[in-house]
Amino acid sequence: MKNFRHLDLNLLRVLAAIHRTRSVTAAARALSLSQPATSNALARLRGFFEDDLFVRSPKGLVATRACEAVAPQVEAMLRELESLVAGPQAFLPAESDIRWRLSLSDLGEMMFLPPLVAALREQAPSTQLVNLSVAAEDLPQVLEAREIDFAIGILHPRQRGIHADLLFSEEYVAVSSPGWAPRKGGRTRTRLTQEQLADAHLAVAAPAATFHASVEQMLQRLQITNRVAVRARHFGALADLALGSDLLTIVPAMYARDLQRRQGLRTWTLPQAAAARYDVRLVWHTATAQDPAQVWIRALVQKLFRRGVATPASGVSAARRSR
Template identity: 50%
Template sequence: MRERFDRLDLNLLRVLVAIDRSRSVTEAGRILSLSQPATSNALARLRVAFDDPLFVRAPGGLAPTPLAERLAPAAARQLEALELALSEPAVFDPARSNAEWRLSLSDLGEIVFLSRIAAAVLGQAPSTRLSNAAVPAARIADALARREVDLAIGILNPKLRGIRSALLFRESYVALGGPDSPAAWRTRAGFSGVSLVVTSPTATFHQGIEQSLVRQKLGDRIAIRARHYAAIPDLVRNAPVVAIVPEMFAHMACERQPLASWPVPIKLPVFDIRMVWHEATERDAAQRWLRQRVLELFRGRRGGPA
């Protein structure tokens, strides 16, 4: 194995890691800005160097061999460590920057975070651009490692390899209804008979609220499962239903429409809202500037507007 390492072109390790993450030669080439033939050639050289196929065809893409399962994570760690070592802090001038910031926010995140981030960022860095990739929570770590996104905000797992995080605030859920919602709906008995609305977006979110309702024997009261939070205000204004929504969203909705919000008369979990990023960007001056703007806007906020 030592002789194999001495003969190995270390640039090939980037190809090994990219194929392991994407499970596709074509996609790995796109990540590395290589042509498909060049990426295939690199894989062929890796196979010769290690005397192992490394990746074999399988349903849904390529599957790693046992040797590749050992090599790829180790190579990824060493490449990330090298990138960190070579990343010297640089001066970032927001007034002159034309960076494109790539965020991952759910549809709820777009409603409560994006406009404030845009105002703060573009106010100081007017030539930069913002885009939201809305990466599903299960893919956040991979998307950050592949630089598909710079940071993500939401109910996210901070204990993933290569991920750094900062707690922004803790979010409670409240009831949101129409302006004429009966006072009885604010009691445990009345709430048990009302038709409920919950949301099920896919990005940066988990299903803790619906699970809590089921545990409290209110699962059968869920009348509507909406895909997007944007639909909630019109639903509760026009139908005799109550939505279970984050407190920050409820405040915003009540500011824009004649709606009513009140504490849910049952016990629901409180969620940590985090900003996460990849450790490889920890010292990057531009990335640090962006993260600082987010911290200034949201760290320690409760449900009310900033």
Template identity: 35%
Template sequence: MELKDVDLNLLVVFDQLLRQGTVSGTARAMNLSQPAVSNALARLRTLLGDQLFVRSSKGMLPTPLAQELAEPVSHALESLQATLSHKLTFDPLRSVRAFRIAMTDIGEVHFIPPLMGALGQRAPGVTVTTVRNTAVDLAAEMSQGRIDLAVGHLPELSTEFFQRRLFQQRYVCLFRPGHAMDKKKVSMRDFEAAEHVVVTAAGTGHARVDELLAQGGVQRSIRLRVPHFVALADIIATTDLVATVTWTFAERCARYFGLRYVSHPFALPAIQINLFWHARYHRDPANQWLRNEFIELFSE
């Protein structure tokens, strides 16, 4: 006989018969009829080829085989019940969980400082590793739990994923103080007359900006192309180059580098920044906790 041939409900009846000692007592304990218990016992007897319980003046007495099965069956059922009843929890104050989050370098600028500040107070043992969403098979890595969350403009993450909107990004022109574009409003003529630095961030919403400007017939004099945003503020602060960037990045550059920005003269659509997680981890307490931290810190 193999385990696949055994109805788990029969083992539950067997365990209760051992505890109760009578068919009627087992029926009451399990909220079943006496015929249902008797039928289950008959099936067990046929399955195991043993009487299992014999009637006596003291109730149903277990046979040697039933006594031999008593402890392992009881232990297995208790372990299974404990597992099914156990609700996983996540204690951020005690956890040493290492989270991996996919985002761009501009995402790191916006998300990581506030996030790490919050974790220092709420989850001092938790660590975070950021991963470039273009450097891995993001959907596969998230489905396997190797990346916990992804944040950004990621329309390719649709099926199998949950998402939560955090905020929208609009685009502006970023430049140094005193630049020819340093005024309340700039025209397309001003924009086309300037020299530009472009961040070639493949796989992000920023790459789409270049496509839209080209499709709109906008003529830019591009003097410099860089693969990331890390040095952009330093470059703009020391040159006459102009960059098309998101408002949140420009606002940070204005605060820490003294740069200026103005609304973009071209009607670029706003992009939506979302938080993504795989459906397999929708109810995972640790994943839920980290998602809630993002929502609390960054949701509009």
């Protein structure tokens, strides 16, 4: 029985070249070898396979049956190996059927998914997009395991190997029904006082996926957590809660603008002492940093959603920035 470990794998390149050219001389030229070296390699191949492999004919070398059983597969495997070593091919979005996996919270689905899907349907219509909502604390491990490709959200990654690109920064605001007004301290046009906020009954959301706990921290800082009448897991219910009650909801400004446009809810600026900003970032793992398909989808996300960022952090490791 032949022992594969005893075979010099460089000989397989010679086998494939002679099979392709039907000539030792032509194979030597293709491999940039001397003819004696190529003849010596053929002799070693014959010894290993215990077969002539090639016999002479008026039209050049003809492969034996044993050679024909091996050489075509060797050629195919060498081509595949060369392609692998050469690196990934250019990504052609119009021709790709790749399946991208991302993590978005429920608010992220509402805000980011429609424009992203619309762009993909136009530019990469055969691709697929799947949201696998991941808890923020689990995100680094899930990215490293390649269970998802990227995430968009209110994220502050610090782990080594995780890259983050700041898309935009905004503040939280309060949203109410059109007829709601603060009971204390006089009515202002758009900004609530700290006293008015402390007097209101609140509804807040704290989804686990791609979300930061800055709202809860703000409530604790102002010592008004007892004013929270409803804590929802998702943002989707907050608009109906505000419309159908006297509850004041605290939401990201981007969502408030959408609610004001679609449902006519009223937006209030929070008092300065309650101001809480949030950063929305695109996050991915260094293992996908150079992948052409991943580079393309990240560039699309950045084009669609980046705004008001003076010095983008694209490609900079969050772990290095936190040192």
